Amino acid sequence: MxxxxxxxxxxxxxxxxxxxxxxxxxxxxxxxxxxxxxxxxxxxxxxxxxxxxxxxxxxxxxxxxxxxxxxxxxxxxxDGRLDVIPPENLRALDEFVLAGRAVLLLTSRTEAEVRHMLMPDHVLAGRVSAVYHGGNTRFRKPDPRAFDELLAATGLPPGQCVYVGDSPGDALAAGGAGLHFIASLQSGVRRRADFDDRYVSAYVEAFPDIVGVVERLDRTVPSPARGRRPRQSTK
Missing domain, CATH: 1.10.150 (DNA polymerase; domain 1)
Incomplete structure (x- = not known):
C-alpha cells in the first residue's frame, strides 16, 4: 500500500x-x-x-x-503573488490524509524559502506532516540521496512511497531511491518527452488527478526497482 x-x-x-x-x-x-x-x-x-x-x-x-x-x-x-496553493490542490491533500496516507513535502528550496509554509497558521498545517528542504537534507535532487532523511525519519520502505514532481530531476531522484514517481505536467514547462519513462509511474495534467493515480498504484503496480544510481546511506 x-x-x-x-x-x-x-x-x-x-x-x-x-x-x-x-x-x-x-x-x-x-x-x-x-x-x-x-x-x-x-x-x-x-x-x-x-x-x-x-x-x-x-x-x-x-x-x-x-x-x-x-x-x-x-x-x-x-501580496499573494507567489506560493498560492489552489483550493482543489488542498482538497487532494485532504483526501490523502482522510485515507490514512502521510503527506510530506520535499523541495530543493532553502529553509528561508519555505519558512512561511511551516507556520502553524498556514493552510498546509494539519495537512502536511513534515517538510524536507535545503536546511534539513544533505543532498539535492536529482541525487537519490535527497530522500535519505525522509525515509529514515518515516521508517517507510521506498516502495510504499510516491513522489509527485514536475521535472526530470525529480523523476531521476525518486526512481534512483526506489520510490514511485508521478510527473505533473500542469505548468506546461515540461512535456512527457522530457522524462525517462523508466522512472515515471504515471503522468497527470492537473495536480488533483494524483488522487486517482495513487489509488490505482495501490491496486495494480508493484514496488519499483531502484534506478541505475542506488541510494546511498548518509549514516
Whole structure:
C-alpha cells in the first residue's frame, strides 16, 4: 500500500515559475543588473536558487542577491503573488490524509524559502506532516540521496512511497531511491518527452488527478526497482 505521498513545491503543489521569473528580475533590477531571459530561467528551473543564479546572471554578487531576494520574496508572498496553493490542490491533500496516507513535502528550496509554509497558521498545517528542504537534507535532487532523511525519519520502505514532481530531476531522484514517481505536467514547462519513462509511474495534467493515480498504484503496480544510481546511506 502507498503509505506516504511526497510532494514537490515549485510547479507541482503550486505554479511558481512565472512568478519566480518576475521576482528574480525585480531583484536584479534593484542591483542594477540587466534582466535575464525567460529561456535562461526555464533552462535552469528546478535547480536550487543560488546554484542557478550564476547561470542566469553571470558574475552576480550572490550574497547581496540573497539578502535582497529574501525581502522581495516575503513581499510577493504577502501580496499573494507567489506560493498560492489552489483550493482543489488542498482538497487532494485532504483526501490523502482522510485515507490514512502521510503527506510530506520535499523541495530543493532553502529553509528561508519555505519558512512561511511551516507556520502553524498556514493552510498546509494539519495537512502536511513534515517538510524536507535545503536546511534539513544533505543532498539535492536529482541525487537519490535527497530522500535519505525522509525515509529514515518515516521508517517507510521506498516502495510504499510516491513522489509527485514536475521535472526530470525529480523523476531521476525518486526512481534512483526506489520510490514511485508521478510527473505533473500542469505548468506546461515540461512535456512527457522530457522524462525517462523508466522512472515515471504515471503522468497527470492537473495536480488533483494524483488522487486517482495513487489509488490505482495501490491496486495494480508493484514496488519499483531502484534506478541505475542506488541510494546511498548518509549514516
Amino acid at each position: 502507498i503509505q506516504a505521498v511526497i510532494v514537490d513545491v515549485d510547479d507541482t503543489l503550486c505554479l511558481t515559475e512565472a512568478a519566480s521569473f518576475a521576482l528574480e528580475n525585480e531583484v536584479l533590477a534593484a542591483m542594477g543588473r540587466a534582466p535575464m531571459s525567460r529561456t535562461v530561467h526555464l533552462a535552469t528551473w528546478g535547480e536550487p536558487l543560488l546554484d542557478a543564479m550564476p547561470k542566469r546572471a553571470p558574475d552576480l554578487d550572490l550574497t547581496r542577491f540573497a539578502a535582497l531576494y529574501q525581502s522581495a520574496l516575503e513581499q510577493y508572498i504577502a
